[in-house]
Amino acid sequence: MLRIYCPYCESVRDEDEFHCVGEAHINRPANPEELSDQEWGEYLHFRTNPRGEHREIWHHTVGCRQHFNVLRDTETYEIRRVYRIGDELNADADADAD
Amino acid sequence: MTKRYSFLQIVHQALNHHEGWKPAWNSVEPRDAYDVVIVGGGGHGLATAYYLAKNHGITNVAVLEKGWIGGGNTGRNTTIVRSNYLRDEAAHLYEFALKLWEGLSADLNFNVMFSQRGVLNLGHSLQDMRDIERRVNANRLNGIDGQVLAPADIQKIVPLLDCSPRKRYPVLGASWQPRGGIARHDAVAWGYARGADRLGVDIVEHARVVDITLDPSTKATDGVLVEHERELKFIKAPKVACVTAGNSGVVAALAGLKLPIESRPLQAFVSEPLKPCLDTVVMSNAVHGYLSQSDKGDLVIGAGVDGYNGYGQRGSFEIIEETAKAICELFPAFSRVRMNRQWGGIVDICPDACPIIGPMPVPGLYFNCGWGTGGFKATPGSGYVFAHTLAEEKPHPLAAPFGVERFHTGAVIDEHGAAGVAH
Numbered sequence: 001m002l003r004i005y006c007p008y009c010e011s012v013r014d015e016d017e018f019h020c021v022g023e024a025h026i027n028r029p030a031n032p033e034e035l036s037d038q039e040w041g042e043y044l045h046f047r048t049n050p051r052g053e054h055r056e057i058w059h060h061t062v063g064c065r066q067h068f069n070v071l072r073d074t075e076t077y078e079i080r081r082v083y084r085i086g087d088e089l090n091a092d093a094d095a096d097a098d
Numbered sequence: 099m100t101k102r103y104s105f106l107q108i109v110h111q112a113l114n115h116h117e118g119w120k121p122a123w124n125s126v127e128p129r130d131a132y133d134v135v136i137v138g139g140g141g142h143g144l145a146t147a148y149y150l151a152k153n154h155g156i157t158n159v160a161v162l163e164k165g166w167i168g169g170g171n172t173g174r175n176t177t178i179v180r181s182n183y184l185r186d187e188a189a190h191l192y193e194f195a196l197k198l199w200e201g202l203s204a205d206l207n208f209n210v211m212f213s214q215r216g217v218l219n220l221g222h223s224l225q226d227m228r229d230i231e232r233r234v235n236a237n238r239l240n241g242i243d244g245q246v247l248a249p250a251d252i253q254k255i256v257p258l259l260d261c262s263p264r265k266r267y268p269v270l271g272a273s274w275q276p277r278g279g280i281a282r283h284d285a286v287a288w289g290y291a292r293g294a295d296r297l298g299v300d301i302v303e304h305a306r307v308v309d310i311t312l313d314p315s316t317k318a319t320d321g322v323l324v325e326h327e328r329e330l331k332f333i334k335a336p337k338v339a340c341v342t343a344g345n346s347g348v349v350a351a352l353a354g355l356k357l358p359i360e361s362r363p364l365q366a367f368v369s370e371p372l373k374p375c376l377d378t379v380v381m382s383n384a385v386h387g388y389l390s391q392s393d394k395g396d397l398v399i400g401a402g403v404d405g406y407n408g409y410g411q412r413g414s415f416e417i418i419e420e421t422a423k424a425i426c427e428l429f430p431a432f433s434r435v436r437m438n439r440q441w442g443g444i445v446d447i448c449p450d451a452c453p454i455i456g457p458m459p460v461p462g463l464y465f466n467c468g469w470g471t472g473g474f475k476a477t478p479g480s481g482y483v484f485a486h487t488l489a490e491e492k493p494h495p496l497a498a499p500f501g502v503e504r505f506h507t508g509a510v511i512d513e514h515g516a517a518g519v520a521h
Contacts (some may be wrong), residue, residue, distance in 0.1 A: 001415045016416045020406035022360075029363045041506035045358035045449050049347030074361075075409045 008066040017079065021057040023047050024069045051075055055089065056060045103207050109422050122208075122288055123137020123167075123295035125303040127267050128326060131334035132160045132300070134488055135322055136308050136341060137349060139163025141172040141283075142351070142466055142473065144290035144301075146488070148206075150384030151297035153482070154489035160333065161291075161298045162324055164306035168287030171343050171473065174443035176366050176400040178379055178390065179475040180217045180278030184233045187499040188452055188513050189240045194496055195479025196277060202478055208289030210281050211304025211393065215378045217278030218252065220428070222267040222384040225257055230273045237275075240261035245274045258375055267385050267427055273399035280379060280398075286477055302326065310338055310353040319353075319462030320412050337347045339464040339488055344409065352461050358449055358505045359468050363442035367421075369435045371395035380428065381417065387424030397435060399425055403445060403471060413442035450510040453480070455497040456487055464488055465502070 002015035029043055048054070054074045059067050071081035071089060084088060086092055111118050131140060136152060137142045139161045150156045163169075179199055183193035203209050221227040230246060237244040249261045252272050259270045291301055308330070309323035321334040342349045344361040372395050381388035389399045401421035404414045418440060426433045448468035453476070455466050466484040469476060481493035493501060504510050 015414065019406040036506070037506045041358075041508075042356075046356045047358065047521055048348075048356065049360050049407065050351075051345070051348045051361075054407055056406065072406075074407050077408060077410055 004070070004079065004081065006023070006060045006063060007068050007082055007084050008053065008064045009060065013063060014061075017060060017062045019059045019061040021059055021067065024055040024057045053080065057085075100192075107281045111247075112492040113383070113401050116276035122292040122363060123301055125167075126300050126334055128160055128162070128300065128302045128305060128324065128331060130332075131321075133158040133335070134337045134339060135333055135335040136161045136339045138170075138289070138341040138343065138345075139167050139287075139301060139303065139323065140170045140341065140343060141168075141286050141290065141477040142343075142469070142480045142484070143339075144294055145288060145477050146298045146339060146466065146484045146506070147294040147301075147427070147481075148290045148297070150489060151294060152300055153485060155297035156489055160306055160335075161294065161299060162305040162322070162333075163302045163303050164303070166303050167291050167301065171443040171445065172283055172287045172477075174441055175367070175396050175474040176388065176390070177280045177283045177284055177392075177474060178217065178276050178278070178388070178400075179212070179281055181475070182217070182219070182233060182237050182244055182273060182275045182278070182380075183513060184371060185511050185513055186236075186240060187511050189237060189242060191479055191483070191496050191500070192476055193240065193242050194390075195476045198478035198482060199281065199475075200277075202281075202286075202289070206289040206293045208285060208292055209228065210285045210289055211276075212279065212281040213393075214277050214279040215272060215390075216255070216276045218240075218247070218255065218381065219273045220252075220269050220380065220384070221271045221273075222269060222382065224270070227271050228385055230271065234273050243275055243277050245276075247272045247274045255378055258429055259380060260428065260430050265427070269428075278379065281474075282393075283474060286474075290477075290481070307349065308351070310349070310463065312353070316459070319460060337462050337464065337488060339466065339484065340406040341466045341484070343467060343469065343473065344446050346446045346465065350458075350465065353458070353463055355458060355460065355463075357403075357454065357465070357502070359446045359454070360407050361409060361444050361446055362406070362476050363408050363410060363413040364403045364445045364471050365401045365417060365440060365442040367401070367418070367437045367439050367440040368392070368400050369397040369399070369432075372397065372435065375431075382424065382428060385424040385427050385429065387421045389425060389429075396438060397432065399437075403447065404442075409444055411442045411444060413440075445473075447471070449505070451513040452511040453500055454502045455484055456493045456501040457491075458502065 173478035181196040234244040266494040305326040454468040483497040
């Protein structure tokens with residue numbers, strides 16, 4: 001069971017309060033009409049899927065219903081960093097995971 | 099190696115106090131070059147090697163396994179075999195596999211204990227039943243056996259199942275595929291390993307591929323760099339076939355590729371052994387659990403996938419809780435059965451719940467992956483069509499719709515309906 005720090009509720013909660021949305025920092029293309037099939041396919045479906053550090057978006061589904069970013073290790077499941085949407089990974093985030 | 103398993107062999111070996119049995123296959127040192135290198139010694143990889151040798155006469159093949167044969171998802175699944183998929187492309191592929199299953203023990207001369215005990219997919223809501231009727235009709239149009247059963251018929255097949263109408267999730271009906279069933283997962287890996295070994299394929303255990311090298315001038319696949327017995331060794335091969343399930347993303351990254359795949363743990367558990375009480379396979383999408391009883395007597399229970407990516411072969415605790423609830427909802431009689439073991443396997447999930455079979459953008463590099471939660475049932479068919487694809491250098495007709503290019507053309511095969519929970 002993961003214990004996840006929600007940067008909006010400012011507290012640590014159990015995993016089952018949250019929903020993992022998927023890989024973070026995938027921006028919707030500004031001009032989808034201008035993309036080739038190749039580029040649109042990459043945007044929609046292709047993911048880094050690393051064995052190690054993974055940046056992902058989580059949703060506090062049964063809590064504050066806010067989205068935020070998590071840096072998590074997919075091998076050890078350690079949560080390295082939690083930061084708000086719009087914040088950069090390396091900027092001083094509001095708080096670290098415990 | 100014992101040449102052929104037969105009744106006479108058993109008598110012969112019994113006279114020697116069973117001390118004359120030889121290993122079913124040998125793990126060897128890799129040579130410097132092969133025609134085809136298969137990365138991953140699970141069921142699909144070994145089946146690929148077997149059919150390459152048997153159907154296409156290509157025996158200069160190595161299967162490189164980072165752990166031991168049958169130690170990955172082949173030994174970690176819930177062994178269900180069925181072919182009642184909705185879409186034509188998927189239905190044809192899985193039905194082809196099911197037909198191979200039916201003759202597999204004789205073909206391999208190895209008892210894979212394939213037991214066609216039937217598979218029930220339960221429906222608990224009106225929408226479930228509409229989906230089930232649609233799927234069964236689609237199956238029958240594709241020549242796949244299937245029936246829609248009413249609760250009274252289900253109760254006759256599975257007396258222990260709670261079919262009372264006043265439940266939170268009442269059983270309204272089910273699809274029934276009598277030719278579906280279960281098989282012995284380890285035996286499938288061992289049987290294919292033995293078959294491939296007998297035909298001259300080299301099986302190399304504890305050989306981890308650390309790089310896929312490209313020819314600098316042609317940009318085609320040149321070979322693989324392998325870590326074996328604490329030494330790095332280059333193996334030259336014009337064709338590299340990766341059959342690496344949950345690690346496909348990691349292996350693809352070695353060749354600088356990205357795949358439309360995410361890896362997640364799918365877990366299962368087995369109970370203490372019970373007297374025979376369940377002689378079929380029961381699956382339910384709505385309450386999210388499925389189970390069968392093994393020949394040993396333990397209940398083999400399958401759970402859902404974790405809600406997030408992971409490579410830890412265990413699975414999250416809340417999924418265990420959910421699945422236990424589902425099993426108790428279906429079978430109140432099992433509420434006090436104790437669980438013996440729990441484990442997870444890393445499954446490679448595609449956005450459309452269908453596999454990726456075929457060549458990659460790098461010449462000479464082939465992938466057979468993305469089977470997600472339901473790869474075991476396809477093992478023979480997967481190996482067969484992938485071997486054809488490798489040998490002929492063009493996709494087998496059954497594998498053609500499953501190329502990775504479908505994620506660019508948009509011709510995806512949406513199988514979430516039939517593959518949602520069912521493994």
